[in-house]
Amino acid sequence: MEFTIVAVTVRSITIELDNSEIYQSQAVHDYYIDGRMRLSSDRNVVSIIGLLPDREYELTVACGADTGKKSFRTKKESVLLNVKKFGALGDGKSIDTDQIQAVISSCPADGTVYFPKGTYLMAPVFLKSHVNLWIDNEATLLGIPDRKEYPILPGMVLGTDEKTEYNFGTWEGNPLDSFASLLTAINAEDIDIFGEGVIDGNAPAGDWWVNQWEKRGAWRPNTIFLSGCKNVLLQGLRIQNSPSWTIHPYYSENLKFFNLDIQNPPDSPNTDGFNPESCQDVTLLGTRISVGDDCIAIKSGKYYMGVFHCRRTKGIVIRNCKLERGHGSVTIGSEVACGVENVRVSKCIFEGTDRGVRLKTRRGRGEQSYINDLEFENITMDRVHMPMTINMFYFCDPDGHSDYVQSQDYHPVDEMTPRVGHIALRNITVTGADASLICAYGLPEMPIESIEVTNLHATFLPPTQRTPQVPIMMDNFPQMSGQSFYLRNILKARLEDVTVEGSSDTSPEAIGVKELITNQVTYN
Template sequence: MKFTIQAVFKRSVTIECDNQTICYAPEEYSVLLDGEERARSTLNVLTVDGLQPDSDYTLSLRTEDGEETQSFHTEAESVLLDVRSFGAHGDGETDDTIYLQAAISACPKDGTVYVPAGTYLSRPLFLKSYMSLWLDEGAVLKGDPDRNHYPLMPGMTKTTDGTCEYNLASWEGNPETSFASLISAIGAEHVDIVGRGHIDGGGAEGDWWQNPKVMRTAWRPNTIFLNHCRHVRLQSITVKNSPSWTVHPYYTDHIGVYNITIWNPSDSPNTDGFDPESCDDILILGTKISVGDDCIALKSGKYYMSQNHHKISDHFTIRNSFLERGHGSVTVGSEAAGGVINVEVAQCIFDGTDRGLRIKTRRGRGPETRYDGVYFHDIIMKDVHMPFTFNMFYFCDPDGHSDYVQNQSFHPVDDKTPTIGTIRAENITCTGADACMLVAYGLPERYIENIVLKNIKVDFLPKSERKPRQTIMMDHFPEMSGRAIYARNVKRLTLENVEITGSDDTEPVLQDVLDYDSVHVSIN
């Protein structure tokens, strides 16, 4: 079986099978390291650990049809620092913050801070450049539940000469004071967080999820916050129970995410899984996310950040991953005033989320708010209520229910009018749909430009098992059940080889769709 070595670390390697199947390989394979079998798997993405730094290895995948072998060399490591040597107890009761931070602060270039099995109660920690944080199997980094033990991170501070701003925190697209995250990296380069251990944000133990939209001293922290960093990699770790967004890369470029797990309770508020904001070059492979809000949400800030610190979010690849529960499997927006472009999501399984591909924006985001080049293909959606929703009247903001945002009449295009460009989806199978297959609602003054759906098969739940649902978060828009296709204010809609079974419709419901092209479309 052919494969690609996607990432080599100091003590581990991640590979991806080269095939077109979704998440799983066509057959079970054996993984051999230097000729010795190390694992058997059916997953398309696999991590092999237990390696030594600065060493040569050969790795083979063997099936009944043959064997494919590649060689690699692990990264060098200057030193391995065990946090217990610095005084960490790992008993789950002692505050281990100073011992953990001492090991991080003492770590030299290309060194590794090693966290062995145990539960390490901690307040916020700050990583630095050219280091690895390794949480071994059985290790749990547990966030202190008391918000009074968390330092405040100011949103914006004027530089001494008054010419610019220093940005340390963000809350839902604005630079507002927030509590420090359990793990932060600020302006760091070449940082790895690896291992089979767990990072527990402590959301369930503290009062983080109480009155979640009320600022109490500061806004809720993330579990991992990567602020203005470069070359950051996450591998194998489990991140869970986040106070708010779980992993939040912010103005951070060149991120690799390999085989990690993100888990939050389904009723935990605004606990998005992975939210890159104003980032460039993100690769997510073999990852499993199950949370209380959007699994993955691509963002680029609100109006202030777009106008004063503009950075478009660009080059996203999400592949061979499992996205479960949550409001949306992969979402673009809504805090994306800087724009989001060039997004490819492929060979993934969406299971039990409210929405599959979810795009959301609204008036007020600004002229740089352009979502374009969004491409979804080769995806299985299981029990996803609404496979595709595109909404330009999103109401979740302090002024989200205002007449300016929600009025469905024509407004003159101004410097706060957003744009949705081309969205393509093909080779997608959906079973257990509920409310709708597609709802697309553009602005009357700026239509959604181009939607292409090709080779799509959707089976709805039986009518007795469905219930009306809110498809798009927009005022005065009715709940839906069994709706096949509803599109309004769209320049061009193309349907090719689309088969919808079990809906209440027999034809698409189209209003102000300027160019509609359909080939082999069946709705019943």
């Protein structure tokens, strides 16, 4: 039995099976701690909560006669502070914000703030370096619906020297005033947030989703916002009903998100599940996401941040996740002014999303906006309408429908021109495709550099079940139904070991593709 211990906190552990199966195993595995069975699961990534700190344990993983053992030691803990000892009631009616903030603020380094069973009605609280949160089973952190109770984070504050800028709030890639999030961490490090409880943004109880594009006091909050943070772990929790983006790491590094369940209603606006922005070394494992917008959206800001505070997003690992119901399963962009590179997505299920792999950019993102070195491997897509789209004419922002953004004619390359580099898809199985399989449209003046598709096996819905749709959000682009490959303005495209069943065409459509290599491409 091969497995890896991927995280150990003061009171929990996360284990990942080393197998070839995607997201979950065909067989149930049993997990023993010191000979006592603690968990049975068919998931490839599991977490065990409720251990003791600073203690040596033996972990045994068994599946029938196949077993494996490893020893590990939990982290040291200075103190365990129960929020109810500080006056929090957890009755779902009393507001517990001040009591919870008091526990966090007074907790010594390497201490843990503990939430026992209860519903803790609260406004945003601010986390502290070297202080952990344990949200136990049947404990819920519930956001206050009234936006008047939410502090405002100014978008950009000028330093006393009148030169240095300090960024606090952010909204869709720009440094704009926004409300603080239910859990907010700014310039904090070494924080583990774990448990089997719930973090509930409680957006349906307020007016967060009413006139959602209207700024009222400030822009809508996330549920969890990590700004300028290092070494943060979230593990085991359910996070739901977010006012906008659910988990938003921002200008942060060395972050781990394991075994989360992120849920927002299908009609909830702008409620992306997971949005790392200008972050480095981020790992998402064993997580299920079902939301009202993109499940995962990897970003790096708009033009102002790209010029004055540029930090590229890189080193993103997404593995053994299930991404359901959303506009995109894994999206890059469209706010990518600082660029995105080195993204690895593997062993994931994309199910019921509008698009699977989705890249969005446009003229105006700037010359630092280089999306490159993206690899998607061992992915199954079921009932994903458009499994892959690359759109360099994305019509976002006030000028999104202008001739500058939407013109399909050649424009001179300048400091506002974005780039898309190399993207690879390997070992992909698609069932129930609808409008198109791969639709990629580069700029005429800056073609997509390289698309590699290897070992792709795709089946379309029957014609009577398909709905003609526009695959990419740009002006004057036609609806498609059952189209296999639409490739335009690309330097090099390689299609190898590709099988397409049930499409409305019998060959790729390539326009302005300098080099198209096809090897064992079969249409049935």
